Amino acid sequence: MFNGKEFTTIRRSAIAAMLLALSSYSLLGYMAIFSHQAVADPEADRQAMRTFYQKRFPDVAPEAHKDGVYAFDENAREQWLELEDFPPYEIAIDEGQELFATPLADGGNYSDCFGDGAVKNRFPYFDEQQGEVITLELAINTCRDQHGDQPLPYNGAEITRLTAYIAFQSRGQTIAVAVANEGALAAYNDGKRFYASRRGQLNFACTSCHVQLAGNRLRAEHLSASLGQVSHWPAYRLKWQDVGSLHQRFARCIKQVGAEPFPPQSKEYRNLEYFLTYISNGLPLNGPSIRK
Amino acid sequence: MKILNIFPITVPLLAVLLLAACTDQSQEQSQEQSQEQSNEQSAAEDPALLAREALDQAQAQYDASRQAGHVWARTPVLLKSATEALAAGDFSGAISAADQATRLADASLTQAQAEQTAWLHRFPKMP
Numbered sequence: 001m002f003n004g005k006e007f008t009t010i011r012r013s014a015i016a017a018m019l020l021a022l023s024s025y026s027l028l029g030y031m032a033i034f035s036h037q038a039v040a041d042p043e044a045d046r047q048a049m050r051t052f053y054q055k056r057f058p059d060v061a062p063e064a065h066k067d068g069v070y071a072f073d074e075n076a077r078e079q080w081l082e083l084e085d086f087p088p089y090e091i092a093i094d095e096g097q098e099l100f101a102t103p104l105a106d107g108g109n110y111s112d113c114f115g116d117g118a119v120k121n122r123f124p125y126f127d128e129q130q131g132e133v134i135t136l137e138l139a140i141n142t143c144r145d146q147h148g149d150q151p152l153p154y155n156g157a158e159i160t161r162l163t164a165y166i167a168f169q170s171r172g173q174t175i176a177v178a179v180a181n182e183g184a185l186a187a188y189n190d191g192k193r194f195y196a197s198r199r200g201q202l203n204f205a206c207t208s209c210h211v212q213l214a215g216n217r218l219r220a221e222h223l224s225a226s227l228g229q230v231s232h233w234p235a236y237r238l239k240w241q242d243v244g245s246l247h248q249r250f251a252r253c254i255k256q257v258g259a260e261p262f263p264p265q266s267k268e269y270r271n272l273e274y275f276l277t278y279i280s281n282g283l284p285l286n287g288p289s290i291r292k
Numbered sequence: 293m294k295i296l297n298i299f300p301i302t303v304p305l306l307a308v309l310l311l312a313a314c315t316d317q318s319q320e321q322s323q324e325q326s327q328e329q330s331n332e333q334s335a336a337e338d339p340a341l342l343a344r345e346a347l348d349q350a351q352a353q354y355d356a357s358r359q360a361g362h363v364w365a366r367t368p369v370l371l372k373s374a375t376e377a378l379a380a381g382d383f384s385g386a387i388s389a390a391d392q393a394t395r396l397a398d399a400s401l402t403q404a405q406a407e408q409t410a411w412l413h414r415f416p417k418m419p
Contacts, residue, residue: 044418052416196411198403201364201396207414260363268361 040189042179042278049279053225065228066283073222089236089288092243096165104147113143120170124274126184133187133270154264160243164234167287177278191275200259230276232289339383346390347374353397360404367396
Protein backbone atom coordinates (compact mmCIF):
# COMPACT_ATOMS: atom_id res chain seq x y z
CA MET A 1 0.00 0.00 0.00
CA PHE A 2 2.73 2.50 0.99
CA ASN A 3 6.34 2.32 0.00
CA GLY A 4 9.04 2.60 2.66
CA LYS A 5 9.64 6.34 2.20
CA GLU A 6 5.95 7.20 2.36
CA PHE A 7 5.52 5.01 5.43
CA THR A 8 8.39 6.81 7.21
CA THR A 9 6.87 10.22 6.38
CA ILE A 10 3.44 9.13 7.65
CA ARG A 11 4.97 7.68 10.82
CA ARG A 12 6.91 10.92 11.49
CA SER A 13 3.80 13.02 10.92
CA ALA A 14 1.80 10.82 13.29
CA ILE A 15 4.45 11.11 16.01
CA ALA A 16 4.62 14.89 15.54
CA ALA A 17 0.83 15.15 15.77
CA MET A 18 0.79 13.04 18.93
CA LEU A 19 3.52 15.16 20.54
CA LEU A 20 1.68 18.35 19.61
CA ALA A 21 -1.56 16.99 21.07
CA LEU A 22 0.17 15.90 24.25
CA SER A 23 1.92 19.23 24.76
CA SER A 24 -1.30 21.16 24.07
CA TYR A 25 -3.13 18.95 26.55
CA SER A 26 -0.45 19.53 29.19
CA LEU A 27 -0.45 23.25 28.55
CA LEU A 28 -4.24 23.42 28.78
CA GLY A 29 -4.17 21.38 31.96
CA TYR A 30 -1.52 23.60 33.49
CA MET A 31 -3.44 26.71 32.47
CA ALA A 32 -6.61 25.28 33.99
CA ILE A 33 -4.89 24.58 37.31
CA PHE A 34 -3.08 27.88 37.33
CA SER A 35 -6.14 29.93 36.41
CA HIS A 36 -8.16 28.05 39.04
CA GLN A 37 -5.64 29.16 41.62
CA ALA A 38 -4.97 32.65 40.29
CA VAL A 39 -8.64 33.60 39.93
CA ALA A 40 -9.85 33.25 43.49
CA ASP A 41 -13.15 31.62 44.27
CA PRO A 42 -13.55 32.49 47.96
CA GLU A 43 -16.27 29.93 48.57
CA ALA A 44 -14.22 27.15 46.95
CA ASP A 45 -11.27 28.24 49.11
CA ARG A 46 -13.40 28.10 52.26
CA GLN A 47 -14.77 24.69 51.44
CA ALA A 48 -11.30 23.38 50.58
CA MET A 49 -9.95 24.63 53.91
CA ARG A 50 -12.80 23.06 55.87
CA THR A 51 -12.32 19.75 54.08
CA PHE A 52 -8.58 19.90 54.68
CA TYR A 53 -8.97 20.51 58.43
CA GLN A 54 -11.67 17.87 58.73
CA LYS A 55 -9.18 15.37 57.37
CA ARG A 56 -6.35 16.73 59.55
CA PHE A 57 -8.52 16.80 62.70
CA PRO A 58 -11.17 14.11 62.17
CA ASP A 59 -12.42 14.39 65.76
CA VAL A 60 -12.87 18.17 65.66
CA ALA A 61 -15.93 19.79 64.09
CA PRO A 62 -15.00 22.80 61.91
CA GLU A 63 -17.00 25.14 64.20
CA ALA A 64 -14.95 23.99 67.19
CA HIS A 65 -11.88 25.69 65.71
CA LYS A 66 -13.28 28.93 67.15
CA ASP A 67 -11.36 27.87 70.28
CA GLY A 68 -8.04 27.62 68.40
CA VAL A 69 -5.67 24.96 69.73
CA TYR A 70 -8.05 24.30 72.62
CA ALA A 71 -10.25 22.51 70.10
CA PHE A 72 -7.75 19.63 69.89
CA ASP A 73 -5.25 20.00 72.76
CA GLU A 74 -7.02 18.43 75.75
CA ASN A 75 -4.51 19.49 78.41
CA ALA A 76 -4.35 23.07 77.20
CA ARG A 77 -8.16 23.12 76.98
CA GLU A 78 -8.52 22.15 80.64
CA GLN A 79 -6.16 24.92 81.74
CA TRP A 80 -7.94 27.39 79.48
CA LEU A 81 -11.37 26.50 80.85
CA GLU A 82 -10.07 27.01 84.39
CA LEU A 83 -8.78 30.45 83.43
CA GLU A 84 -12.18 31.23 81.93
CA ASP A 85 -13.72 30.85 85.43
CA PHE A 86 -12.19 34.21 86.36
CA PRO A 87 -11.25 35.65 82.97
CA PRO A 88 -8.53 38.30 83.07
CA TYR A 89 -10.16 40.16 80.15
CA GLU A 90 -13.19 41.13 82.27
CA ILE A 91 -11.58 44.38 83.41
CA ALA A 92 -11.02 45.35 79.77
CA ILE A 93 -14.71 44.69 78.99
CA ASP A 94 -15.80 46.88 81.92
CA GLU A 95 -13.46 49.68 80.92
CA GLY A 96 -14.62 49.32 77.31
CA GLN A 97 -18.24 49.64 78.42
CA GLU A 98 -17.43 52.87 80.25
CA LEU A 99 -15.58 54.26 77.25
CA PHE A 100 -18.45 53.23 74.97
CA ALA A 101 -20.88 55.38 76.98
CA THR A 102 -18.49 58.30 77.49
CA PRO A 103 -19.55 61.40 75.52
CA LEU A 104 -17.36 62.33 72.56
CA ALA A 105 -16.40 65.90 71.60
CA ASP A 106 -19.85 66.88 70.30
CA GLY A 107 -21.76 65.21 73.13
CA GLY A 108 -22.70 62.09 71.19
CA ASN A 109 -21.22 58.68 71.90
CA TYR A 110 -20.38 55.37 70.25
CA SER A 111 -23.93 54.07 70.46
CA ASP A 112 -24.81 56.63 67.75
CA CYS A 113 -22.59 54.58 65.42
CA PHE A 114 -22.82 51.06 66.87
CA GLY A 115 -26.14 50.83 68.71
CA ASP A 116 -25.75 48.51 71.68
CA GLY A 117 -22.34 47.38 70.44
CA ALA A 118 -23.39 43.96 69.11
CA VAL A 119 -21.98 44.69 65.66
CA LYS A 120 -18.80 42.68 65.35
CA ASN A 121 -20.22 40.36 62.71
CA ARG A 122 -20.53 43.35 60.35
CA PHE A 123 -16.75 43.66 60.24
CA PRO A 124 -14.55 43.55 58.30
CA TYR A 125 -16.29 44.55 55.11
CA PHE A 126 -15.16 45.99 51.81
CA ASP A 127 -16.31 49.57 51.27
CA GLU A 128 -16.73 50.08 47.54
CA GLN A 129 -16.71 53.88 47.75
CA GLN A 130 -13.49 54.05 49.75
CA GLY A 131 -12.05 51.07 47.89
CA GLU A 132 -10.69 49.41 51.02
CA VAL A 133 -11.43 46.97 53.80
CA ILE A 134 -13.04 48.58 56.83
CA THR A 135 -12.32 46.93 60.16
CA LEU A 136 -14.02 47.56 63.48
CA GLU A 137 -11.05 49.66 64.63
CA LEU A 138 -11.26 51.85 61.53
CA ALA A 139 -15.00 52.27 62.08
CA ILE A 140 -14.39 53.33 65.69
CA ASN A 141 -12.05 56.09 64.56
CA THR A 142 -14.48 57.12 61.80
CA CYS A 143 -17.17 57.39 64.47
CA ARG A 144 -14.89 59.56 66.60
CA ASP A 145 -14.16 61.75 63.59
CA GLN A 146 -17.89 62.16 62.89
CA HIS A 147 -18.30 63.33 66.47
CA GLY A 148 -15.43 65.80 66.18
CA ASP A 149 -12.96 63.74 68.20
CA GLN A 150 -9.35 62.81 67.53
CA PRO A 151 -8.61 59.25 66.27
CA LEU A 152 -7.29 56.73 68.77
CA PRO A 153 -3.88 55.13 68.21
CA TYR A 154 -4.41 51.59 66.88
CA ASN A 155 -1.94 50.00 69.24
CA GLY A 156 -3.28 51.81 72.29
CA ALA A 157 -5.22 50.45 75.25
CA GLU A 158 -8.36 52.54 74.71
CA ILE A 159 -9.28 51.15 71.30
CA THR A 160 -8.59 47.57 72.46
CA ARG A 161 -10.90 48.01 75.45
CA LEU A 162 -13.63 49.35 73.18
CA THR A 163 -13.26 46.38 70.83
CA ALA A 164 -13.24 44.02 73.84
CA TYR A 165 -16.62 45.39 74.91
CA ILE A 166 -18.01 45.23 71.36
CA ALA A 167 -16.69 41.65 70.96
CA PHE A 168 -18.36 40.68 74.25
CA GLN A 169 -21.65 42.23 73.15
CA SER A 170 -21.37 40.32 69.86
CA ARG A 171 -20.68 36.87 71.33
CA GLY A 172 -22.62 34.13 69.59
CA GLN A 173 -23.06 36.03 66.34
CA THR A 174 -22.09 34.06 63.25
CA ILE A 175 -19.23 35.22 61.06
CA ALA A 176 -20.68 36.08 57.66
CA VAL A 177 -18.32 38.11 55.53
CA ALA A 178 -19.28 38.79 51.92
CA VAL A 179 -16.97 39.17 48.94
CA ALA A 180 -19.45 40.87 46.67
CA ASN A 181 -17.57 42.83 44.03
CA GLU A 182 -14.32 43.14 42.09
CA GLY A 183 -12.68 45.38 44.68
CA ALA A 184 -13.63 43.01 47.47
CA LEU A 185 -12.25 40.07 45.50
CA ALA A 186 -8.97 41.94 44.95
CA ALA A 187 -8.71 42.66 48.70
CA TYR A 188 -9.54 39.02 49.51
CA ASN A 189 -6.89 37.84 47.04
CA ASP A 190 -4.36 40.24 48.51
CA GLY A 191 -5.00 38.86 51.99
CA LYS A 192 -4.80 35.32 50.68
CA ARG A 193 -1.47 36.03 49.00
CA PHE A 194 -0.13 37.60 52.19
CA TYR A 195 -1.15 34.52 54.20
CA ALA A 196 0.65 32.16 51.83
CA SER A 197 3.76 34.22 51.04
CA ARG A 198 7.00 33.24 52.67
CA ARG A 199 8.66 36.19 54.37
CA GLY A 200 11.40 37.03 56.80
CA GLN A 201 14.84 35.56 57.22
CA LEU A 202 13.34 32.25 58.40
CA ASN A 203 11.45 32.04 55.09
CA PHE A 204 8.09 31.06 56.61
CA ALA A 205 4.59 31.74 55.36
CA CYS A 206 1.54 31.81 57.69
CA THR A 207 0.46 28.67 55.85
CA SER A 208 3.73 26.92 56.78
CA CYS A 209 2.56 26.69 60.41
CA HIS A 210 -1.21 27.01 60.22
CA VAL A 211 -1.93 24.85 57.15
CA GLN A 212 0.97 22.53 56.38
CA LEU A 213 1.96 21.99 60.03
CA ALA A 214 -1.36 22.71 61.80
CA GLY A 215 -1.75 20.43 64.81
CA ASN A 216 2.00 19.83 65.14
CA ARG A 217 4.06 21.28 67.92
CA LEU A 218 6.33 24.31 67.75
CA ARG A 219 8.41 23.82 70.88
CA ALA A 220 5.80 23.17 73.58
CA GLU A 221 2.83 24.70 71.78
CA HIS A 222 0.43 23.26 69.25
CA LEU A 223 -0.04 25.14 66.00
CA SER A 224 -3.62 26.28 65.42
CA ALA A 225 -5.68 25.89 62.24
CA SER A 226 -6.53 28.85 60.04
CA LEU A 227 -10.22 28.31 60.72
CA GLY A 228 -11.31 30.34 63.73
CA GLN A 229 -8.11 32.38 63.92
CA VAL A 230 -10.13 35.62 63.91
CA SER A 231 -13.18 34.58 65.93
CA HIS A 232 -11.94 35.34 69.44
CA TRP A 233 -10.22 38.75 69.28
CA PRO A 234 -9.27 40.86 71.09
CA ALA A 235 -7.58 38.36 73.40
CA TYR A 236 -5.90 38.54 76.77
CA ARG A 237 -2.50 36.98 76.15
CA LEU A 238 -0.69 35.69 79.20
CA LYS A 239 2.55 36.64 77.44
CA TRP A 240 1.37 40.27 77.07
CA GLN A 241 -0.36 40.42 80.47
CA ASP A 242 -2.99 42.51 78.71
CA VAL A 243 -5.69 42.45 76.08
CA GLY A 244 -4.30 42.93 72.59
CA SER A 245 -5.62 43.11 69.07
CA LEU A 246 -5.55 40.67 66.17
CA HIS A 247 -3.18 42.98 64.30
CA GLN A 248 -0.78 42.96 67.25
CA ARG A 249 -0.80 39.17 66.95
CA PHE A 250 -0.15 39.39 63.20
CA ALA A 251 2.80 41.69 63.91
CA ARG A 252 4.18 39.27 66.48
CA CYS A 253 4.01 36.35 64.03
CA ILE A 254 5.67 38.39 61.29
CA LYS A 255 8.44 39.40 63.68
CA GLN A 256 8.93 35.79 64.77
CA VAL A 257 9.83 34.73 61.24
CA GLY A 258 12.42 37.52 61.01
CA ALA A 259 10.44 40.00 58.94
CA GLU A 260 9.70 43.63 59.71
CA PRO A 261 6.07 43.89 60.81
CA PHE A 262 3.56 46.25 59.23
CA PRO A 263 1.76 48.86 61.35
CA PRO A 264 -1.59 47.89 62.89
CA GLN A 265 -4.53 48.62 60.56
CA SER A 266 -2.18 48.79 57.56
CA LYS A 267 -3.76 47.79 54.26
CA GLU A 268 -1.80 44.52 54.38
CA TYR A 269 -3.21 43.47 57.76
CA ARG A 270 -6.75 44.60 56.97
CA ASN A 271 -6.78 42.53 53.78
CA LEU A 272 -5.32 39.59 55.70
CA GLU A 273 -8.06 39.93 58.32
CA TYR A 274 -10.64 40.07 55.52
CA PHE A 275 -9.35 36.83 53.98
CA LEU A 276 -9.12 35.01 57.31
CA THR A 277 -12.57 36.15 58.39
CA TYR A 278 -14.09 34.94 55.14
CA ILE A 279 -12.42 31.55 55.60
CA SER A 280 -14.06 31.38 59.05
CA ASN A 281 -17.55 32.17 57.77
CA GLY A 282 -20.13 30.11 59.65
CA LEU A 283 -18.16 30.01 62.91
CA PRO A 284 -19.49 31.80 65.98
CA LEU A 285 -17.78 34.89 67.41
CA ASN A 286 -16.46 34.23 70.91
CA GLY A 287 -14.22 37.13 71.83
CA PRO A 288 -12.69 38.36 73.94
CA SER A 289 -10.75 35.32 75.01
CA ILE A 290 -7.58 34.11 76.69
CA ARG A 291 -4.51 32.87 74.89
CA LYS A 292 -1.03 31.97 76.06
CA MET B 293 43.79 87.97 -8.26
CA LYS B 294 44.86 89.13 -4.81
CA ILE B 295 42.97 86.30 -3.25
CA LEU B 296 44.85 83.82 -5.34
CA ASN B 297 48.11 85.41 -4.22
CA ILE B 298 47.45 84.90 -0.50
CA PHE B 299 45.95 81.42 -0.93
CA PRO B 300 49.30 79.56 -0.71
CA ILE B 301 49.99 81.26 2.63
CA THR B 302 46.46 80.95 4.07
CA VAL B 303 46.12 77.20 3.74
CA PRO B 304 49.25 76.25 5.71
CA LEU B 305 48.41 78.94 8.27
CA LEU B 306 44.94 77.50 8.87
CA ALA B 307 46.41 74.00 9.09
CA VAL B 308 48.89 75.13 11.75
CA LEU B 309 46.15 76.89 13.74
CA LEU B 310 43.91 73.82 13.56
CA LEU B 311 46.74 71.57 14.70
CA ALA B 312 47.49 73.90 17.62
CA ALA B 313 43.83 73.94 18.67
CA CYS B 314 43.62 70.15 18.53
CA THR B 315 46.79 69.79 20.54
CA ASP B 316 45.39 72.18 23.18
CA GLN B 317 42.12 70.26 23.31
CA SER B 318 43.82 66.89 23.67
CA GLN B 319 46.03 68.35 26.40
CA GLU B 320 42.93 69.62 28.20
CA GLN B 321 41.27 66.22 27.83
CA SER B 322 44.27 64.40 29.16
CA GLN B 323 44.44 66.88 32.04
CA GLU B 324 40.74 66.27 32.80
CA GLN B 325 41.23 62.52 32.62
CA SER B 326 44.19 62.58 34.94
CA GLN B 327 42.20 64.84 37.32
CA GLU B 328 39.31 62.35 37.28
CA GLN B 329 41.69 59.45 37.83
CA SER B 330 43.28 61.21 40.74
CA ASN B 331 39.80 61.99 42.16
CA GLU B 332 38.79 58.36 41.82
CA GLN B 333 42.04 57.28 43.37
CA SER B 334 41.53 59.62 46.29
CA ALA B 335 37.92 58.38 46.63
CA ALA B 336 39.16 54.81 46.62
CA GLU B 337 41.61 55.69 49.31
CA ASP B 338 39.13 57.76 51.34
CA PRO B 339 37.40 55.36 53.75
CA ALA B 340 34.74 57.91 54.62
CA LEU B 341 33.67 58.10 50.98
CA LEU B 342 33.72 54.32 50.65
CA ALA B 343 31.58 53.94 53.76
CA ARG B 344 29.14 56.55 52.47
CA GLU B 345 28.87 54.67 49.15
CA ALA B 346 28.27 51.35 50.94
CA LEU B 347 25.61 52.94 53.12
CA ASP B 348 23.88 54.55 50.14
CA GLN B 349 23.79 51.20 48.35
CA ALA B 350 22.38 49.45 51.42
CA GLN B 351 19.75 52.16 51.81
CA ALA B 352 18.72 51.81 48.16
CA GLN B 353 18.31 48.03 48.47
CA TYR B 354 16.43 48.43 51.75
CA ASP B 355 14.04 50.91 50.09
CA ALA B 356 13.49 48.41 47.25
CA SER B 357 12.69 45.59 49.69
CA ARG B 358 10.30 47.91 51.57
CA GLN B 359 8.61 48.71 48.27
CA ALA B 360 8.23 44.96 47.69
CA GLY B 361 6.75 44.50 51.20
CA HIS B 362 9.45 42.02 52.18
CA VAL B 363 11.75 43.80 54.61
CA TRP B 364 13.69 41.49 56.87
CA ALA B 365 13.84 42.65 60.46
CA ARG B 366 17.64 42.61 60.68
CA THR B 367 18.17 44.94 57.69
CA PRO B 368 17.10 48.24 59.35
CA VAL B 369 19.06 47.27 62.47
CA LEU B 370 22.22 46.87 60.39
CA LEU B 371 21.51 50.10 58.51
CA LYS B 372 21.19 51.95 61.79
CA SER B 373 24.42 50.54 63.12
CA ALA B 374 26.18 51.40 59.82
CA THR B 375 24.90 54.99 60.06
CA GLU B 376 26.04 55.26 63.66
CA ALA B 377 29.45 53.79 62.85
CA LEU B 378 29.90 56.26 60.00
CA ALA B 379 28.95 59.16 62.25
CA ALA B 380 31.45 57.93 64.84
CA GLY B 381 34.23 57.69 62.26
CA ASP B 382 34.35 53.88 62.36
CA PHE B 383 34.47 53.50 58.59
CA SER B 384 35.37 49.82 58.40
CA GLY B 385 32.56 49.03 60.85
CA ALA B 386 30.16 51.13 58.76
CA ILE B 387 31.18 49.35 55.55
CA SER B 388 30.86 45.92 57.16
CA ALA B 389 27.35 46.63 58.54
CA ALA B 390 26.21 48.30 55.31
CA ASP B 391 27.43 45.36 53.22
CA GLN B 392 25.56 42.92 55.47
CA ALA B 393 22.43 45.07 55.16
CA THR B 394 22.79 45.04 51.37
CA ARG B 395 23.14 41.26 51.30
CA LEU B 396 20.04 40.79 53.46
CA ALA B 397 18.03 43.25 51.38
CA ASP B 398 19.16 41.45 48.21
CA ALA B 399 18.03 38.12 49.66
CA SER B 400 14.66 39.54 50.71
CA LEU B 401 14.16 40.88 47.18
CA THR B 402 14.91 37.42 45.79
CA GLN B 403 12.32 36.04 48.20
CA ALA B 404 9.76 38.64 47.09
CA GLN B 405 10.41 37.75 43.47
CA ALA B 406 10.01 34.00 44.09
CA GLU B 407 6.84 34.51 46.12
CA GLN B 408 5.06 36.28 43.28
CA THR B 409 3.92 32.87 42.04
CA ALA B 410 5.07 30.38 44.68
CA TRP B 411 2.29 31.35 47.12
CA LEU B 412 -0.35 29.97 44.77
CA HIS B 413 0.60 26.40 45.63
CA ARG B 414 0.31 26.60 49.41
CA PHE B 415 -3.41 26.13 49.88
CA PRO B 416 -5.45 22.96 50.01
CA LYS B 417 -7.28 22.31 46.77
CA MET B 418 -10.80 21.07 46.31
CA PRO B 419 -10.76 17.28 45.91
